[in-house]
Every structure is written in structure tokens, then in C-alpha cells.
Amino acid sequence: MSQPETPARTAMEQLLHTLDLEKLEENLFRGTSPDVGWQRVxxxxxIAQALVAAQRCVAPDRHVHSLHSYFMRPGDPAIPIVYQVERIRDGASFATRRVVAIQHGKAIFSLSASFQIEEEGFDHQLDMPDVPQPEALMGEAQFRELLLDQTPEPVRRYWGRDRPVEFKPVSMDHYVSKEKLAPQANIWVRTTGPVPDDRPTQAAVLAYLSDMTLLDTSLYAHGLSIFEPTVQAASLDHAMWFHRPTRLADWLLYTQDSPSASGARGMTRGSLYDRSGTLIASVAQEGLIRKRANE
Structure with a gap:
């Protein structure tokens, strides 16, 4: 008698599986990558896997409040990534960890993260921009049906597959136009499945989605996209500050702007707000945006 087939994981379940690192030894972990057809990880x-590794090497009462990372080499999705954690410091209130991601015997990525116990203190934030609510915006299914045929093939491939994060951009102009637009964006984002109710996992998933759409914003002013075959684009560094916890149970507004592009690099800043307007996290990233040599 044949055994029933195991149901395929949803995109969100696959992400959570990807973030559940294997412990090899004290301070040493291994992670794998899903097969999504990309040439690099x-x-x-x-970022998220390195943060998970760091979190597993701190006391449970210490929560990440910031991370700073550098991309050194493209990751190979065909083989595991080894994450080596260095316990830099444990103080009365803060702890610091450094993580190096290794493939083929070489470092491909490094992350430094700082963790803090819960403390009371001064509290203020900038207001969330006044934008349409996600229910008033075109969803991904509508976008695919109405606009995907008009977009370049890489954009169709990117939007056409199941992902653990759903997007609702306030404006679709840059997806269908070559016009030079202001280098800023407001995008509603949410996970496509439930996230466990624990802060380390929620922080890791938030770090994962924080790397989405950022680099593209630095190209809006030039009428280009990271999907353009004439553009070579890659993240160089990524920093993130976790201001307030969130359960990731609803839409978040990801506001982005690119204050500068020069020297074949574009810099973008981002803020993540929950639906009530609470500022959850801030992000900054610089990326390579270079015209290919044959152009």
C-alpha cells in the first residue's frame, strides 16, 4: 500500500524551515537555501540566517536592537552555508556577537549584532506617511493579471512565483514606465503565512523582508530597475535598527528613499511601520548599481 504524499511546504513554511539552522558545534551552525531558480542566494x-545564528548564542532575555552587515561574495544556493559565531562581549545590559558566513572555504558575508535587555527610556518617533491603506491598493494577483504582460521577463519571473512576503506598492509607475521618477517608495508588505509568536523568529523574518525592494529605489531617478539587463546590481552592506517588537500579523508600511547615488553605488534608507503607525525598524543599505561594461 502506497504512503500518502507529504504536502509541499508553503513559501512561508519554507522560509521558517530555511531559518531553522542546524547546530554543528558550539558557536557553529549550518543553513541551506531553497531551490528558487536563482544563481545566487x-x-x-x-542576513536572517546569520541573525538566527547570533541569537542562538545569547541569553534569551537579550533581544537584537541593531545589526550591521557586509556582503563579500555571492552565495551559492547549491551548497550549505556555515555560520561561525564569535562571542565578542557580554555586559550587564548589552551583548555583542559577530557572525561570518562561509562557503567554499571563504567568507561570503559578515554580520555584527548587538543585543539588549528590556529597558524603559525616552520614547519618540517620526510619524508614518499618510498613504492609502493596503485594502485600497492593487494586490499581486491583480497586478499579475493586468500588468505583468507589459513588464520585462525578469520582472514577470520575480512576481510570478510564490513568495513568503506579499507586496502592495502605493504606486506601480516604476514597474511599467521608463520615466525618471523621484527616488522614493511606499510599499505595504506582509508575510503570506503565520510567523511563530517568539521575538527571535519575528526579528529574523523582519530582517529577511527588509532586504526586499530597497536597491531598486536607488534606480528610480534614472528610469531603471535592478531587473534591467543593462544594470549590474548587488547589495554591498545592510544595517538595521529594531525599535519596537512586532508580531508580523498584519501589513507593515515600508517607506524608502534614496538620498544619493554616486561612484557606481546607490544608498537607500527605509522605515517599517505597523498599521497603527508605530515605527518598528529602520534600515539603511548601499548597493552596487553599475552599467554593464558592454553598454
């Missing part, structure tokens, strides 16, 4: 995955 998505940067947000490496």
Missing part, C-alpha cells in the same frame, strides 16, 4: 536570507 538572496541577501535577505543570509
Amino acid at each position: 538572496f541577501g535577505g536570507q543570509v
